[in-house]
Every structure is written in C-alpha cells, then in structure tokens.
Amino acid sequence: MRTWLPLVIVVSLISLGLWFTESPPKQLLGKTPTQQQHNKAPDLVIRGARTRHYSAEGTLAYQVDAERITFFQFDRRDRADLTEPRMIFYQGDDSKWRTESRSGVAINNGQRVVLKGDVTITELPQPGITLRTENIVLKPREEFAETNKVVTITDGANRTTGKGMRADLKQDKVEILSDVESSYEPR
Template sequence: MIQRVPIKFLMMTFILIVLTAISTIVMLRHSSPLTSSLDSQHQPNLIIFNSVTYTYNKQGLLKSQTNAVKTVHYEYQNKTVLTEPRMVAYTENRIPWQIRADQGQMVDGSSIIYLEGNVVLHQPEAPTSPETTITTSALTYYPNRSFAESKQEVTIQRPGTTIVAHGMTADLKNGLVNTQSKTRATYDPENH
C-alpha cells in the first residue's frame, strides 16, 4: 500500500535542504581571514630531508656540522625541529665532539638546541684528553658557547671511570664537565 506524503511536508523539507546548502556555501566563502592566517602561522615554512649544515670560524676552519634526517622550520616562533640530529662541534684544539639524539629543537635561530631521547656526546681520545662519552635523556646545547647542560641523570664514561650524576654542565671547548648532585663514581684501574 502506497502512502501519500502531504505536499506541504515535501515543500518544507526541500526549503530546509536549500537553506542548509546556501548557509554552508556562505560560511565557507566568508571564513575569517584572521583564522586562516593564524593557521598558516603555525604551519612550517621549510621542510628538508637529509639536511647537512656547516658553520665556519673566522679563520675559515670548520666549526660545526649538523646533519638531520628531517628538518622542519616554523617561522612563527623561529623554531626548527630536527629528527635524529647528528652534530660535530670542534674545540679550539680541533678535537671533535660528536653529539646525537633522537629529536632536537633549535630555538632563536640556532643559539639554543634542546636535545631529547638517547642523547650522546662523544669525544675521541686526543693528546690532551681521554676518550669521553656522556649519555642522558635530555640536554640543552649552546653552540655559540660550546656549552651543554642537563638536569636529567647523566652517565660520563672515560677509560676506567664511570660517573653517574643528576645534572651536569659541560664546557665542550675546554673539555670540562661538572656534575650537579647525587654523583657516584666507579673506578676500574685495569681498564685505565
């Protein structure tokens, strides 16, 4: 049995559909430019895969090198996010410090670099210093000063010596490392 729908009901349904379509079109065409500009401010303005960056000192010698699997720059905050950053920074005596982490974030250009996840600083043995490896979960690195600091637990390893501490500062230029608190050291003369 077929039921008849009143014509008045059909007309009202049709009018509601048309009004909904018109209001949707008007809203899409007149979306706030402020909203769209805010959204674009938070979008990256640069994405680079497998980036390599070199900086040189006044004498033209390589001062540092930074590699990253992915580099994303946000102009809005002058912030750069690095995936798997790998850096090499040289001391005044041209001894390299190799620095790596899972993630990194450069702030204020590249004057501050926050590193997180499996952070490792390594300096090979040199005539003036023993091989040194520092590991931690998070670290702040100041490339212009060749200075690093961490408020997390750190492990410092040198031949025959392992130091575990909570927090540290490191003057990479001069190879000086200072622990902050809860410092424990183990010395093994056979491996020295």
C-alpha cells in the same frame, strides 16, 4: 538572441574560474584559518639535511646533520624541529665532540638547541669519554652544554653518574652538579 547565449556562457565560466582561483580558503571552505593554524604550517622542510657553521675566523666550528629539519618562522624568533640530529664540534681541523639524539629543537637560528631522547655526546677520537642523558641544552656557538637530568659518563670501564651537568666542550671540562656516584677500575 541565440548568438549571444554561447558568449554569455563562456564569459560566465571564465569569471567563475577566475573567482575560484583568486578566492581565499575562507570563501571556498567557509572557514577562516586561526593564528595557531598559520603558526603550525612549516615554512621549510628539508630531508637529509647537512649544514656547516663557521667561526668568525672562517674555520669550521660545527656541523649539523639530521634526517629531517622542519623550519618555522615567527614574528620574533624562529624554530627548527630536528629529527635524529647529529652534531660534530671541531677544534682547529680536528673533530672533537659528536652528539646524537632522537629529536631536537633549534631556536633563534641555532643559538640554543635542545636535544631529547637517548642523547649521547662522545669525545673524538675514540676511545674517549661518552656522556648519556635524556635531555640536554646546547649553545653550539659557545660549545656549552647543560642539563638538569641524570647523566652517565663512561670512560672505558670507569663510570660516573649524577644529576645535572654543565660541560664546556671547548675547554674539555665537565661538571656534575649533585648525587654523584663513581666506579673506577685501575688499568
């Protein structure tokens, strides 16, 4: 009987070890993760991210750089949380517009990007116009931006403020929607 005891102990330890490695968390912790907890876990986190996006013709359309991108994949859509995103839009071989903000959210593979916190859109090359607001929605593939927040546009010493804006970055057209005030200094 003594000869079987070590063998039973070894088999028991191996079985117990396999059970622990194969057991889902609910059996180990006594809890079942909720759907919200599953949704909160990111699928991918990238630090020092740099992406390039090309037009149908194969030319560089825009690039996105961010300190961190946290990507979530859901059943019907995806979302990427951006930390300190910077975007540059190109027209031909030249960079035309640069955006910066504290944070952002890209939805459905970047079809819609919401930038938040000290948003700045700068025309390149400088000197050019600069738009500032707290929150803006971009449609990068269409090179379109809009907001319902207060916007300040500066061009050298000239300054325009208003509430709400639509900007067609491809056509270099900016429209302030209401409460427009301007100050202009002749050169």
